[in-house]
Amino acid sequence: MKIAILSGKGGTGKTTVATNLLSVSDSGVLIDTDVEEPNSHLFLKPQIQKTEAIKKRYPIVDESLCDLCGACGDFCRFNAILPAKKSVLVFKELCHDCGGCQMVCPNDAIRYKERSIGMVYSGHTITGHEMHYGELTVGEISGVPIIERLREITMDDDLVLIDCPPGTACSTVAAIDSADFAILVAEPTPFGVSDMKMVVELLRDLGIAMGVVVNKDGLGDKDIYQYCESEDIQILGRIPFKKEYARKYAGGNLISQVDDEYKSIIEGILKQVMSQKEVV
Amino acid sequence: MLAVCAKQPGLDSTVEERFGRAEYFVLFDEEKNMPQSIENKAKFESGGAGGTAVRLLNENGVDVVLVPELGPKAMDAIKAFEITAYRYTEQKSVREIIEDYKNGKLSKIDTSTTASKHGMYKA
Numbered sequence: 495m496k497i498a499i500l501s502g503k504g505g506t507g508k509t510t511v512a513t514n515l516l517s518v519s520d521s522g523v524l525i526d527t528d529v530e531e532p533n534s535h536l537f538l539k540p541q542i543q544k545t546e547a548i549k550k551r552y553p554i555v556d557e558s559l560c561d562l563c564g565a566c567g568d569f570c571r572f573n574a575i576l577p578a579k580k581s582v583l584v585f586k587e588l589c590h591d592c593g594g595c596q597m598v599c600p601n602d603a604i605r606y607k608e609r610s611i612g613m614v615y616s617g618h619t620i621t622g623h624e625m626h627y628g629e630l631t632v633g634e635i636s637g638v639p640i641i642e643r644l645r646e647i648t649m650d651d652d653l654v655l656i657d658c659p660p661g662t663a664c665s666t667v668a669a670i671d672s673a674d675f676a677i678l679v680a681e682p683t684p685f686g687v688s689d690m691k692m693v694v695e696l697l698r699d700l701g702i703a704m705g706v707v708v709n710k711d712g713l714g715d716k717d718i719y720q721y722c723e724s725e726d727i728q729i730l731g732r733i734p735f736k737k738e739y740a741r742k743y744a745g746g747n748l749i750s751q752v753d754d755e756y757k758s759i760i761e762g763i764l765k766q767v768m769s770q771k772e773v774v
Numbered sequence: 775m776l777a778v779c780a781k782q783p784g785l786d787s788t789v790e791e792r793f794g795r796a797e798y799f800v801l802f803d804e805e806k807n808m809p810q811s812i813e814n815k816a817k818f819e820s821g822g823a824g825g826t827a828v829r830l831l832n833e834n835g836v837d838v839v840l841v842p843e844l845g846p847k848a849m850d851a852i853k854a855f856e857i858t859a860y861r862y863t864e865q866k867s868v869r870e871i872i873e874d875y876k877n878g879k880l881s882k883i884d885t886s887t888t889a890s891k892h893g894m895y896k897a
Binding site: 574579 | 819820821822823825826828829832847850851854855856
């Protein structure tokens with residue numbers, strides 16, 4: 495079962511929920527696909543056993559074959575290739591590696607070269623679980639190739655927890671592509687509910703079953719419960735807003751390892767999710 | 775053909791503070807003394823607006839452009855399209871900036887004036 499942990503808004507507790515779910519699971523594997531800002535490893539403290547550079551291609555133009563017709567520049571949606579007066583400029587960091595410029599070039603003047611855009615780190619956590627996290631190099635435009643690699647590595651694992659990027663952009667879509675179930679972590683605040691609605695829409699478009707974990711319960715208002723009821727979305731659990739949890743989290747702990755009450759809430763959520771397996 | 779980055783169409787518009795995402799370019803043919811304004815479609819691009827704006831200028835026969843700033847990618851493109859760039863630093867009307875250019879008050883630039891908007895990219 496592939497379980498995506500995601501949220502519309504950043505800072506709602508995706509990583510906290512994902513890492514704690516991993517720690518109470520028997521044999522789960524976690525991938526951190528928030529490659530622009532991965533931080534699950536700060537809590538899981540893995541011993542890194544393997545690192546892998548993730549490559550992306552960019553075009554190289556053979557000027558002896560190019561007649562500056564402009565077809566590549568007209569095609570590129572990302573302005574990565576710009577035919578000029580005597581040469582073709584390539585802005586490699588804008589390139590999405592779609593392969594289109596080579597396809598439209600009538601003179602077969604385009605080849606590709608590889609360059610590294612980030613890393614994937616693999617290892618075992620302090621709880622003895624396997625984890626993999628990606629890190630996108632600062633300034634790169636898209637972490638999707640790294641996210642796809644993380645999913646590929648864990649394709650055959652039985653229980654995979656996917657710590658997703660916030661929001662509903664390309665990287666989130668890439669992260670949840672093969673998910674069987676989604677845990678939507680949301681805060682009971684106006685911002686939390688508003689951003690959560692976008693994710694609900696995305697998950698429905700993709701046909702992924704979901705449940706909500708209300709984190710920092712007790713903050714804000716009751717709108718989130720009314721919304722979930724009216725939309726018929728299951729509440730998988732409520733994690734109260736407590737200074738004690740914040741303190742333990744800020745100390746770099748997996749809260750469920752140092753707090754029994756928190757641990758039982760997390761176990762309850764995992765149990766609820768696993769019972770979906772038959773439904774999925 | 776001369777081009778100036780402008781907030782609105784016409785010679786009386788105030789000059790823009792940006793190049794790639796300027797609202798308009800006011801084109802000025804020095805021989806015909808006729809201004810013509812074009813909307814800068816590159817301003818809508820999510821990335822690479824500078825290079826695309828240079829391509830638009832080239833399509834309109836521009837060989838001199840007056841700019842407030844140029845990023846590294848736009849500067850590479852300016853050179854590749856053999857356009858000459860002069861920099862203005864004051865917020866005046868397009869008309870006044872053209873006068874400054876004609877009177878030799880603007881300096882020619884051949885290196886980018888701003889850091890990249892794309893993180894680690896080095897010009």
